[in-house]
Structure formats: structure tokens, C-alpha cells
Amino acid sequence: MTTPEDVRSRLADVLTRARDRSRALTDCVDDDDLVTQHSPLMSPLVWDLAHIGNQEELWLVRDVGGREPVRRDIDELYDAFAHPRSTRPALPLLNPTEARNYVAQVRDKAWDVLDRSPLRGRRLEDEGFAFAMIAQHEQQHDETMLATHQLRRGPAVLAAPAAPRTAAIPRGEVVVPGGEFEMGTSTDPWALDNERPAHRVSLPAFAIDAAPVTNAQYVEFIADGGYRRRELWSERGWAHRVDAELDAPQFWVDDGTGSWWRRAFGTMEPLRDHQPVVHVCWFEADAYARWAGRRLPTEAEWERAARWDPVSGRSRRFPWGDAEPTPEHANLGQRHLEPAEVGAYPAGASPLGVHQLVGDVWEWTSSDFLPYPGFSAFPYREYSEVFHGGDYKVLRGGSFGTDAVACRGTFRNWDHPIRRQIFAGFRCARDLERDV
Template sequence: MHTHPGRGLNPAEAVDLLTEARARTLLLVAPIESGDLIRQHDPLMSPIVWDLGHIAHFEEVWLVESFERGPDGSEGLRGIYNPFENPRAVRDRLPLPDPPAALAYMAEVRARALVNVMRMDPGAPDPLSRDSFAVRLVLQHEYQHGETILQTLQLKQGTPYRAPRAFHHPDPVLDVDGEAMVRVPGGVYPIGTDDRSQAYDNERPAFEVELPPYRIDRAPVSNARFLRFVDEGGYEREEFWSAEGVAWLREAGARAPKHWERRGGEWWTRTFDRVAPLDPRHPVCHVCYWEAEAFARFEGKRLPTEFEWEVAAAWDPATGRTRRFPWGDESASIVLANVDQLAFGTAPIGAYPRNVSPLGCYGMIGDVWEWTSSPFEGYPGFTAFPYPEYSEVFFGNEYRVLRGGSWATRPGAVRNTFRNWDYPIRRQIFSGLRCAADD
């Protein structure tokens, strides 16, 4: 659904968006048995029942307590749903509610939140209410946890998750040369945004950066391209790997992207309940930063910085301005890009011909998050809002930035300026890459 960034939401719009977001969350978890909601399927991920309770608790903080008591009246995230006091690896040992109790908590909080939303003034001077920021904050949080839940379900133990697929990808109609690169002229370019209706604090403020000329892949790296790296011994040849990458490689014992499986001399992939031969036309998925970095070296290239990525996605030389999305300012949808979850997997490169930037880069929104070489840092003039624990506590070289969203990303949680971040070792995320090179 359209989240109408840049302006306040009227009460009916806010209620509709919150209702739709909750319906999607419940749709994703409906096929899951109670025991699988409680079970921790991998130490990297939470029990799904924790995610459900955390979604409700976050909403309680920002649409109930902060509204009723003022922005300083809430105690913030606390108890079993405080993610900093309770990291993922220990959440299965918390006194979590059973699934019916978690769902009841979600419903009870939602009823209280909707009363406040109906009275909220998007023209109020306080920054939480102004332009409906608090509503969009809660929306994006639920959207993002939906993607997190899907990551967990891809790792699910036992019987595979029966994905409720609702549509199929269109056939490729655009012949994208996966080996081609786009040249971006050197110059001074705008980065980030000053939007305060939807953008997170780490996307703000807008500023300018000077970049030398560079080249960037026209399309994300395909399975076919990555397969060459695998077949030519890329996982055994340490010359392609950084010292940190070699350490990860030795510990992980990886020989291919996660969820690739060798069967009778051919590679197969698993996506939830479907196992199929590797499709060379799709973007590679489930690679960590070290794998992406090594592949780029294998091709004689490198990973782009996040600023190079954003310029390639957003800059329009014809107008001298940036776009909110590669195709323009129209919000993301399943017509424009492979987003919004319900196809449950990547699409062949070329299936969404309008998903191209003014500079000629294809597929920069949706399908797979793309690793960049940039550590996660605040922009010049960064100010934490509405709380430091969203972005600021993660700043530093420990994390790498990913851009562009994936097939599992809701349209309201992706845009050219959106910054995701994760540890370089993470492969459970729906992540791929595109390469860059000095010009």
C-alpha cells in the first residue's frame, strides 16, 4: 500500500495502513504450527513468537505510551522484548508467551493504538506526530520484522514452510547484459534526504559528496556469473579473499552460497518448500559480505561504496536531481519491482523492465539486498531520532551497509536512500551484490 511520504496521513489512511500491515504479518505466520512459532530454528534468529510480541511492544511504546504520556513518558523497549538486553541467541530461554497469548497482546495493543491514531494531529509541532512520523515508524518496523520472520522460515528446521504464494513473476521481457557496466561521471552528488515523514535518522540529513568517475554493474550478479566463481575454485583460492574473509571461510566451511546443494553433478537451490535446479537467470542470493567481496576480486572488480550505489540508483543527469526510486517518485510496487514478499523468491533478471535508473542500472530495488563496501556510519550532521538504539549504537566498522531491498521487503520499507546494515558474516539475509570498478 502507498504510505504517502512527505505529508501527514489522515486517520483513515493511517488505520488502513496499520490494518494491512498486520494482515500481512498474520498471513505469513498462519501456516506455522504452534511448536514452530516457539522453537528457535537457528541461533542467528529469534523464535517467531518473540518477533510477534516485539512488534506489539514497539507499537505500544510509540503509538500508545508516547502518545498518552508524551515522548519522554515511555520507558522505551524493555523486559523480554528489549533486543539489546536479550540478544537473539538467548531468546529461546526467555519466558515467552505462547502463540495465542502473543497474538492477543498484538490485538490488545492495536486496539489502544487505533484510538490514539484517530485523534493524532499530523500538523502538530512535536516531531513524533508531525507528518505522521510515529505511524510510519511503527509501520516500517512491522514491515521489517516480516522480512526477518521470512529469514527465519527459510532456516526453519523440520518440515519446510509452506509459503502462501500469491503471484508469479512476469517472464523476462528486457534483455539485460549481465556482463555490462555503466559509467558514472565524476562530480559532486547529493546523498541522503531531509524527509522527516518516513526516512530514518540514518538517512538524514541530505549532504553532498564528491566522487571520482567509476563503473558499476548494469545488473545484480546472476547465478550464472557466480557459478563461474564456484566452478573455478573461488572458495578454495585464498587470493580472492581478504584476511577476514579467509578466517570466515575456514570456520564456515562454505563452498557455495547458502541453500545451494549439489545433486548428481548439478546445483539445486531451496526456497522454503521448493527445491529446483539453479536458475542461471536469477540474481545470486544468500551470500555474505566476504563472499561478495571475494567474487568481486575474482572478476577484477570491487564492491561499490554505498554512495556510489545511491548515485547509480538515484541521480538523474537530465534533471540534475535525485529520484526517490530508480524509475521516479512513484512508490515501489509489484508492478515495478520484485518486492512485497508474496512471490516468495527472486525473479529472472529482466522481468521488471521499468526497474531501471536514469544512468542505466537495472534492478536496484527488490530481488536482493546488495552489499556495499561501506561501514555503517552516521552522515555529517546526524542526529539520533527518535531513539539512539535504532541506528547510532550500531555505527562503526563492525557492520557493512546493504542497499536496495529484496523480494521480501515491503514497498513502504525501501527507497533509494534506505540503509540496511548487518555483520559481514551474515548469509541468512536475502543478499546479493553488484560490482564496481575504478574508471
């Protein structure tokens, strides 16, 4: 049985892990780099750092702890809805030293709040939800800061071991039988509001790729004129392809001899054939699927493939079961600065043999970001409710830059279909003529 002290210890671990990562992503560059906006799509790194501290102050120090504000005067500066990313460099932001001091001061108070919280009795504190929410929020911004590092120019400042290779490449597709399953969750104590509530969904049988689409497969699409063939693209997709002059995934470079290279965190590397393709937008994924005579999976299909256990008939937390991810299960947590080759994590495959549904690359689905039946915003509308019904497509599964605390079989991510700076790839699916 899990005790409050067990929960407290786990919360301390995930909060510490998030803060260690935030420091690593900001301490590796100088102050000039921290205040630079490397892309209008992203904030200066120093904004993300102080925003992390401000959210922690709002929810843990002030709300859960009932303490006096540390810096009420900066709340508006770090309100993500008050200022679009493109305008944030012009704000009177905390400088790097002030930002570091601020987040350290807030964390000291948050530790005291964690020590004193009963971790029960109030929905915000039950099972440490507020603390877990803040750890997830920080890790989500850490992944955003990692994407900023990918966009920055200059010498490499991050390092990690190369992602695993494999000789056992999963090929082809897996048939997922039709039927009803439980989608979402009403029991995971750290699940966020858009993952709730659990509800029954019935699907016909379908086929889904055993692994994400690889670089080598995507090169075939390019070589066959995939970016020039209007019939492969939706109307909006083609207009965006022309306007943005898309001709390959972001950060790919053709060396003129028929070989492709990829710029990754300040280094140029030859394209690895068996890695999942990354940095493609939804429109590119959709066009590839049409070229392959297939389609993108729906969000419900993705979750059934990832969570449904054909033996027990129940939905599990992860493809491999209910246990937390380990380095044997998935490429998560920035252990590597790239996706692993497909087939590198056989221990993480689903019972039906679908590989790498968690980690490596976020996977685009065909679904719009909408609430589940019975959805209720908690603890604030701005986390997900305000995005429902907008121009957003759902992504699933997490990437090599996603921490395990912010990744599970029910976790939902979303973004505009034109976005490519995120660590996103995809796999394909298809209908079956009859249920299997």
C-alpha cells in the same frame, strides 16, 4: 496538497498491510513451530510477534497517545538489546495465544491514537512519523520472520507465484559520470535517522553492473575454484571461509551431476540461471568481485546510480522517479518468494539504465555503517547510532521480502559481513581511468 486526513489514510493502509503480513507469517504454522528456535541466529517467531506489539505499545500507545500501559511487565522480555537472539527461547515469553491477544489489544488502542493525533506540532507526530516508524519496524521484523521461515525445516507452509522471467537480460556495465550529488534526505517525512541529513557528495566517474550478479555468473566463480583460491579473499574473509566451510551460497545443493539446486522455503528447486544470486555474505561478494577483476560499489556510488537524474541533476526518491513503487517497478512485499530474473522490471531502471536497484536482493556495498555528517539520533539511539562504527557493512535496495514502506533510494540496512541468512546479493563496480 496533502492533508492530515490523506496522511491518516495512508498510515492506516501501511499499518494494516504490516499486520496482515505478520498474521500470515505466524498463522501458517502451529503453536509448537511458533515457539521453536529454528536457528540460533533468529528468535522464535512468537518472540518477534510480541516484540512487534511491544514496540507499538511503547511508541504509539504510551508516548504518542499518553495512555496507560497495556503490559509494562513484559517490556524487559521484548527488549532486543537486553537479550541476544540465541537466549530468547529460555525466557518466560507470552505463548502464541497470549501474544496474538496482546498485539490485537495494542492495535485497537493504536487505532484510537491515530484517529486523535493531529499529525503535526510535535516532531514525533509530524506527518505521522511515529506511526510510519512502527509500520516500518513491523515490516522489518516481517522480513526477519520470512528469513526464519527460510531456515526452518519441514514441509512448505508459504506459497506465492513464481517471480517473473525475462528474455531481455541486461548485460555489462553502465558508466556513471562523475560529479556532485545530494545523498540522503532532509525532506522525506518517513525517512529514518540514519538516512539524514541530506548532504553533498562528490564522486569520480565509475562503472557499475547493469544488473545484480546472477546465479549463472556465480556458478562460473565456483567452477573456477573461487572458494579454493586464497588470493581472491581478504585475510578475514579467508579465515571465515575456512572456519565456516563455505563452498557455495547458503541453501545451494550440488546434486553430484554438475547441476545446482536451491532449497527455498521448504522446497527444492533447480537453480534459475538469470536470477540474482542470494544468501551470500559480504566476504563471498568481495571475493567474487576480486575474481571478476572488479570491486563492490561504495554506498555513495550505489546511491548515485540509484537516485541521480542526469537530466535534472537532482536526486530522486527511487531510480524511476519520485512515485511509490508498483508491481511494474520492483519485486517487493513478498509477492514472490524469490528474486525475479534480471531485466524483469524495465520500468524500474534508472535513467542511465541500471536495473533492479530496488527489490529482489539487498546489495552489499564496500562501505562501513557510519553516520552522515550532521547525523542526530531520533527518536532513540538504539535504532542506528549504537551500531555506528561496529563490524557492519551497508546493504542497499531492499529484497523480495522487503515492503515498500521500508524501502526507498535513501534507505540504509546493515549487517555483519559473515551473515548469509538475509536475502542479500550484490553487483560489482570498477574505477575508470579518467572522468567521463
